[in-house]
Amino acid sequence: MIQASGLRKQYGETAALDGVDLHVRKGEIFGVLGQSGAGKSTLLRCVNLLERPDAGTVTVDGQDLTRLGNRELNQARQRIGMIHQHFALLSSRTVAGNVAFPLEVMGVPRAERERRVAELLDLVGLGGRGNDRPRQLSGGQKQRVGIARALAGNPAVLLSDEATSALDPATTDSILALLKRLNTELGLTILLITHEMNVVKAVCDSVAIMSGGRIEESGTIAGLIRTPGSRLTREIFPLPAPSPGDITLTFTGHADEPVISEVVRKFDADINVLGGAIEDLAGSRVGRLRVTLSGDPAALTYLRDKGLLVEVAS
CATH class of the missing domain: 3.40.50.300 (P-loop containing nucleotide triphosphate hydrolases)
Structure with a gap:
């Protein structure tokens, strides 16, 4: 238009x-x-x-x-x-x-x-x-x-x-x-x-x-929201600068699903939540979560396969 x-x-x-x-x-x-x-x-x-x-x-x-x-x-x-x-x-x-x-x-x-x-x-x-x-x-x-x-x-x-x-x-x-x-x-x-x-x-x-x-x-x-490094995502979901190894999860359409508990059960992983928030954007619920994760690294592949954006700080 x-x-x-x-x-x-x-x-x-x-x-x-x-x-x-x-x-x-x-x-x-x-x-x-x-x-x-x-x-x-x-x-x-x-x-x-x-x-x-x-x-x-x-x-x-x-x-x-x-x-x-x-x-x-x-x-x-x-x-x-x-x-x-x-x-x-x-x-x-x-x-x-x-x-x-x-x-x-x-x-x-x-x-x-x-x-x-x-x-x-x-x-x-x-x-x-x-x-x-x-x-x-x-x-x-x-x-x-x-x-x-x-x-x-x-x-x-x-x-x-x-x-x-x-x-x-x-x-x-x-x-x-x-x-x-x-x-x-x-x-x-x-x-x-x-x-x-x-x-x-x-x-x-x-x-x-x-x-x-x-x-x-x-x-x-x-x-x-699903673009790595997006300024919009950072401004909507302000989080402290990550430490090396911290994982940032951004999800659209999964805000009401027990994704984290699924990972804990399936991969015997320990997850520590450092911060995050959920917002209603463009007609859907969108969230961003900063975590640390220990255990089977296949958990990250599982999260990506579920449609989450997974960013690991170096």
Whole structure:
């Protein structure tokens, strides 16, 4: 659905994007994770060409946006919704007026606008609040208005620029749940920018980790979890540096199985657990465990055959 190739963007002496490639599959929630200054917001703005890259191409839903003139680009943007960090609502308009604004720009007739606005407000849980002003709403409600407005043109892609960073934890959870529901019910492809690992853990199917204008690693969460040395795995499951001989076990789909006790019984092994954790990620339970093991070395082969990633510190 989204393919960016070789993106470069320079601001003075600073390379905000330095040869970035990004591939987002249709229907997934893809997170771009990084600290302030990593280049993630510039990347998002290049996806809909609010910022035009100095080099590289951006293709959305099969259309190369970098080759379009202004008129064609404006039409293409109607299929790309955007949610802003600080809501970006018009204080002079009602809630309904804010949601209707892009429909007015698109020339949608009034009766159809009113029907669509009512439908969208119901969808985001704000039915009956159309005549309110933004100042009467909480932060979470303002963001729901922003989401409804982003959906007005029936987009295929939804871009989210730190949409929950200004919200408290409980409200963040409710907004993420709404995005997940919209992804499922509408088949929306969502590209979200965040500096919060909890956002990635809560809703993302895939993730790219950015630093210094580059993508350090990218892929499905399940795939990265099973990649030796993955930064994502280290950040989700922080463990002390291993000592020589320590074994790190990473497992997906085995979190509720008695794998360790099976090894003890089958191989008469002694296992000492040094640390670990289990998380719910991308719809499945994933775990990481640091252990020491003595006994038959065939136990490690058994664990690998069971599908666990086994890393032995040297």
